[in-house]
Amino acid sequence: MFPKDFIFSTSTAAYQVEGAWNESGKGVSIWDDIVHRDPSFIADRSNGDTAADSFHLYKEDVQLVKHLGFRMYRFSISWPRVLPDGSTKFINEPGVKYYEDLIDELLANDIAPMVTIYHWDLPQMLQQKGGWLNSTIVDDFEKYADFVFSRFASKVKWWITINEPFSITTGYGGDDYAPGLTMHGIGDYLAGHNLLKAHARAYRLYKSKYSKFEGKLSLSLDANGAYPKDETNEEDIRAANRFMEFELGWFAHPVFSRYGNYPAVLRDRVDLNSAREGRDDSRLPYFTKDEIEEIRGTYDFFALNHYSSRLCTSGKTGPTPSWSRDSNVVTSFNDSWPPSQSSWLKVAPEGFRKVLNWIKTNYDNPEVFVTENGFSDYNQLHDLGRIDYLKGYLSELSKAINEDGCNVIGYTVWSILDNFEWRAGYTERFGLVHVDFNSPNRTRTMKQSATFIKKFIKENSFDSNENEIQVMYKTW
Numbered sequence: 001m002f003p004k005d006f007i008f009s010t011s012t013a014a015y016q017v018e019g020a021w022n023e024s025g026k027g028v029s030i031w032d033d034i035v036h037r038d039p040s041f042i043a044d045r046s047n048g049d050t051a052a053d054s055f056h057l058y059k060e061d062v063q064l065v066k067h068l069g070f071r072m073y074r075f076s077i078s079w080p081r082v083l084p085d086g087s088t089k090f091i092n093e094p095g096v097k098y099y100e101d102l103i104d105e106l107l108a109n110d111i112a113p114m115v116t117i118y119h120w121d122l123p124q125m126l127q128q129k130g131g132w133l134n135s136t137i138v139d140d141f142e143k144y145a146d147f148v149f150s151r152f153a154s155k156v157k158w159w160i161t162i163n164e165p166f167s168i169t170t171g172y173g174g175d176d177y178a179p180g181l182t183m184h185g186i187g188d189y190l191a192g193h194n195l196l197k198a199h200a201r202a203y204r205l206y207k208s209k210y211s212k213f214e215g216k217l218s219l220s221l222d223a224n225g226a227y228p229k230d231e232t233n234e235e236d237i238r239a240a241n242r243f244m245e246f247e248l249g250w251f252a253h254p255v256f257s258r259y260g261n262y263p264a265v266l267r268d269r270v271d272l273n274s275a276r277e278g279r280d281d282s283r284l285p286y287f288t289k290d291e292i293e294e295i296r297g298t299y300d301f302f303a304l305n306h307y308s309s310r311l312c313t314s315g316k317t318g319p320t321p322s323w324s325r326d327s328n329v330v331t332s333f334n335d336s337w338p339p340s341q342s343s344w345l346k347v348a349p350e351g352f353r354k355v356l357n358w359i360k361t362n363y364d365n366p367e368v369f370v371t372e373n374g375f376s377d378y379n380q381l382h383d384l385g386r387i388d389y390l391k392g393y394l395s396e397l398s399k400a401i402n403e404d405g406c407n408v409i410g411y412t413v414w415s416i417l418d419n420f421e422w423r424a425g426y427t428e429r430f431g432l433v434h435v436d437f438n439s440p441n442r443t444r445t446m447k448q449s450a451t452f453i454k455k456f457i458k459e460n461s462f463d464s465n466e467n468e469i470q471v472m473y474k475t476w
Ligand code: GBH
Pocket: 013, 016, 163, 164, 167, 176, 222, 305, 307, 344, 372, 414, 421, 422, 430
């Protein structure tokens, strides 16, 4: 089903699995801050203080990754674990050592590390001066990235600067994530602007200072698939494309398109709405010509996080002002799409193929690495929903590669382990491996999907799996 050198990977993020939130000199992040200050921010009032305890159990995690046959492991570095107040003035060597040990353990087991430099756990000290809203964050991030490269570039060949800038903006414009600000239609665009600049800085720094290590860099962009609500309605077709431009194009166009900068439809709509609201300036900041050039082309591959899809029709929704109001797209789900434990995640595998083709068409068929894809259950070992999901999404991925000519080089399951699912706490579980969060040693147990994926990776096909899954289903 997949090319010979295709890479299967699996992933986690620091705050979601490590725990040890105040151990060995670690500083406080915006997630540590919000879960302690406002427990009601999290569905089950839980937090990541201990999480899956991967800070202590990383060797066990590496063995699980290896056992399932993955050739790569994507994890993130906690900024405040290595630089407690965010700046390079204070380096927390025990924190640095944790990642050195993890990387060495992976390499000793023939697993390539893919390192995410920023997966949402901003040092609280930087949030105190505005976090991603303050343009000084661009320098702070560049220095942090420089530090990370200086310590790890000789061993790590795959880098993600920033995970899901779109999701990060919702922490400033929609209160979905820390820091939980609600500057709809303003804070989100400001944060997005600085996130793009920060990514570009880190990328250019690597190319000028560390290129001898020949690493590959990108930023992970999250995108839903978009279906016109009525496939025959011209306006719905335009709405679906507008949704793609607003969610994915917002960050992809400046980096991956031929001319750079924000997508025209985003620029035009936010400018127009801003003027209508009587503002002097657009809520979406402008890049200078130099900035457009600095950001354009800062990638070695396209990193895509994809989970689900939306039906799109045009119409007003959300507060004024807001990103959703600006998009003029109303989204919904098709009733026929099977649910997961997450309200935002319905199973629509063809949407995956659509997104891959959209990237191929719009950005000149770049190399794509799928850096996240996965399904949430509700604390199960017999996770047949996840097996169906993976089957569906892997099939569509193989069609995108083999029939459509999309240049996809790797695929990552989110996640190897059940972990702290941000605002959902431990109520939504994405692991191939179950974690007992009530046991002091955070017992790990393989779910049925772990057996499924192991066999699939080994045989590069579902064929023999088919029978086995049915047999397993019967025994249970
Ligand atoms: C990823 O985000 C993250 O990178 C990862 O850390 C996370 O654990 C995983 O997916 C599963 O969530 O509730 O309607 O406001 C995926 C993209 C975007 C999905 C924001 C949830 C909130 C939608 N996410 N979205 S809603």
